[in-house]
Amino acid sequence: MNYNLELLKSTQPNVLKQLQAVYKNGKIGHAYIFEGANGSGTEEMMRFFTALLFCENPQDNVPCETCRSCQRLSSGNHLNLHEVFPDGQFIKVDAIDVLLHELSKTGLEAGRKIYIVHEAERMNVKSANKLLKYLEEPDGHVTAIFITNNINALIPTIRSRCQHIKFQPVAKKIVMTYLEQHGVTKSIASTISMITADLKEAEKLSQDDAFAHARKTVLKLVESLSKNVHESLLVVHEDWLPTFKEKDQMELALDLLLFAIRDIVAMKANPEIELTYPDMKQYWSGVALRSSYDVLSSQLQAILVARKNLQSNMNRTLLMEQLMLNLQEGKSFV
Ligand SMILES: [Zn+2]
The missing domain is CATH 3.40.50.300 (P-loop containing nucleotide triphosphate hydrolases)
Structure with missing residues (x-):
């Protein structure tokens, strides 16, 4: 007790x-x-x-x-x-x-x-x-x-x-501080605090290699978006699909992807804002400069659609290929 x-x-x-x-x-x-x-x-x-x-x-x-x-x-x-x-x-x-x-x-x-x-x-x-x-x-x-x-x-x-x-959900800031006090880097702590308000679960994620790998894979995909659709499809097939085999893993991955785009939108509005991926700050600011609000908002929309399709059990390869095409469409971050 x-x-x-x-x-x-x-x-x-x-x-x-x-x-x-x-x-x-x-x-x-x-x-x-x-x-x-x-x-x-x-x-x-x-x-x-x-x-x-x-x-x-x-x-x-x-x-x-x-x-x-x-x-x-x-x-x-x-x-x-x-x-x-x-x-x-x-x-x-x-x-x-x-x-x-x-x-x-x-x-x-x-x-x-x-x-x-x-x-x-x-x-x-x-x-x-x-x-x-x-x-x-x-x-x-x-x-x-x-x-x-x-x-x-x-x-x-x-x-x-x-x-x-x-009991109110534990504030994001408290989850972050708690993790940082337990030796977790600010970057990882920020991302985890977006995903859960449960301190025990947060601590578990912070020690989970699979989570660190998931985060890395999502960021690799985001970076590929700045190149071309072939590059993104390559990442989808070589990294994304083999990493996120289960439905719940894919769900988390799409959330992480959503947070990345949200970071970029947030930075466009306020460069000093707290980010989900503070380690990407410099890269995000470049993307924010090159991307219009319209493009970013249609990208957010595309990810939400993919999330919905995941719930209705759409074939995941097809789902990701479609998402890559939608993310590229009209984008100006080339
Ligand atoms: Zn006593």
């Missing part, structure tokens, strides 16, 4: 303040929903809030980390904490039965009990109804935290009994 308070301060400052205020005012609710995209810090915040509620001696609304409760929590054996996880696709009613049984026991440990429902959107109707009965008769010493990435998947009767805590 560990958490990184400094990280929470930068990723979710508002939620952190909100929960600390709840604690400070002594108005601790019976049930909370922590709603946020994967990687937005819902799990981490839950660990912080749980520790705060259990702590015997918090300092400035922060758990002390030294009391008996804090120690038990960090070693993973706090008797008043109960967690429910999905088993396969769903949170099954058996898991809820076990939970309710645990909660009904008269305390081995005095004080508040907390239960956590992870991936709460996976509760099936039976599980949700069973838990609802319990939520309808709130016990002053029990607090529930439902963690979900989709509040609409929870039944309305559960939603209405919980306080809703909404």
Whole structure:
């Protein structure tokens, strides 16, 4: 049950303040929903809030980390904490039965009990109804935290009994700073921060050779566009298609390509703007000078069409050949 308070301060400052205020005012609710995209810090915040509620001696609304409760929590054996996880696709009613049984026991440990429902959107109707009965008769010493990435998947009767805590996606700048602090170059960090707001996923991508190779391949294609269509088709056949064999790889590659053209458009408007590919700044500025807004916007359009065709499972070789022709059409960056 560990958490990184400094990280929470930068990723979710508002939620952190909100929960600390709840604690400070002594108005601790019976049930909370922590709603946020994967990687937005819902799990981490839950660990912080749980520790705060259990702590015997918090300092400035922060758990002390030294009391008996804090120690038990960090070693993973706090008797008043109960967690429910999905088993396969769903949170099954058996898991809820076990939970309710645990909660009904008269305390081995005095004080508040907390239960956590992870991936709460996976509760099936039976599980949700069973838990609802319990939520309808709130016990002053029990607090529930439902963690979900989709509040609409929870039944309305559960939603209405919980306080809703909404987590915003982690800002791009924070993803970048986080990666740079972990030794990732600014260039790679900028590109990754465009793709994901999930810090864990971002870190994984930054260590993934396949991602670095994908990025390189996309840039090679962009550079070939300044030459001629034959050059681009060559890159498509020799590099692009062999690298992006799966549909999701191709999807990411087309996004990366879209970001490249967007960089060029952005630079045309403001040469000092933050780029997805800062290492390409000099090259982009040359292309920006030679390309009109009309051409760039029709290129963006062509990539969006290719993305759509990918979704409708068009033959990928054909899709890329068509895209190369469309990107070249009327372009002035020769
Ligand atoms: Zn403590």
